[in-house]
Amino acid sequence: MIQQVKELVLKDIRLNWRERYALYSMLLYVLSTSYVAYLSFEGVISNNSWIALFWIIVLFAAMNASLQSFKRELNQQALFFYTLANPRAIILSKTIYNSGLLILLSLLSYGIYSVFLGNPITAHLSFVLCIILGSSAIASTLTLVAAIASKTNNSSGLMAVLSMPLLFPLLLNLIKTSKLCLNNDIAFVAVNQLVFLALLNIVSALLSYLLFPYLWRD
Numbered sequence: 001m002i003q004q005v006k007e008l009v010l011k012d013i014r015l016n017w018r019e020r021y022a023l024y025s026m027l028l029y030v031l032s033t034s035y036v037a038y039l040s041f042e043g044v045i046s047n048n049s050w051i052a053l054f055w056i057i058v059l060f061a062a063m064n065a066s067l068q069s070f071k072r073e074l075n076q077q078a079l080f081f082y083t084l085a086n087p088r089a090i091i092l093s094k095t096i097y098n099s100g101l102l103i104l105l106s107l108l109s110y111g112i113y114s115v116f117l118g119n120p121i122t123a124h125l126s127f128v129l130c131i132i133l134g135s136s137a138i139a140s141t142l143t144l145v146a147a148i149a150s151k152t153n154n155s156s157g158l159m160a161v162l163s164m165p166l167l168f169p170l171l172l173n174l175i176k177t178s179k180l181c182l183n184n185d186i187a188f189v190a191v192n193q194l195v196f197l198a199l200l201n202i203v204s205a206l207l208s209y210l211l212f213p214y215l216w217r218d
Contacts, residue, residue, distance in 0.1 A: 029064065054113055088209055177197070
């Protein structure tokens with residue numbers, strides 16, 4: 001199954017590289033929202049607002065990216081994949097690819113956002129770890145939700161309805177962890193929050209691994 005996961009991840013990378021407009025559109029979204037925030041706040045923004053706005057930008061970038069996860073695996077192509085690959089390999093490959101893509105987008109967003117609105121973070125290493133673990137947790141959750149929503153005619157609407165209640169507690173935890181990174185003297189306190197994010201990634205991956213085969217059969 002490891003070989004299947006590897007091949008499926010490479011397949012997604014190749015297909016999305018051919019359709020680079022989707023990646024460019026997400027980068028344009030990050031750039032435009034950061035610039036609008038800069039114009040709205042005139043370059044002066046409180047630390048709490050800086051953190052909250054950053055994670056909101058990441059959240060909606062993640063939803064746009066995850067919505068495309070199962071766009072190709074519909075109808076006849078879904079049946080074709082059903083005969084070739086293990087469903088657990090499919091969901092793991094989607095989770096790995098979406099996590100990697102969102103981590104890349106989040107780090108780029110952090111750089112672009114900091115250029116326009118400054119950077120109040122002092123514990124940079126802890127915050128980067130928070131971005132990596134938080135982005136991965138968001139991507140894992142949204143990948144499973146996208147799999148469920150893909151079985152309906154209104155996948156984007158259902159995905160928004162299902163994902164928001166699941167992501168609100170995670171988003172609040174990410175904001176809390178980010179606030180701890182504002183003070184370098186107490187950065188070690190963020191360790192507990194980072195461990196929680198790591199465990200949340202494991203739980204999300206396990207749920208997808210266990211539940212997706214039943215969804216795939218339908």
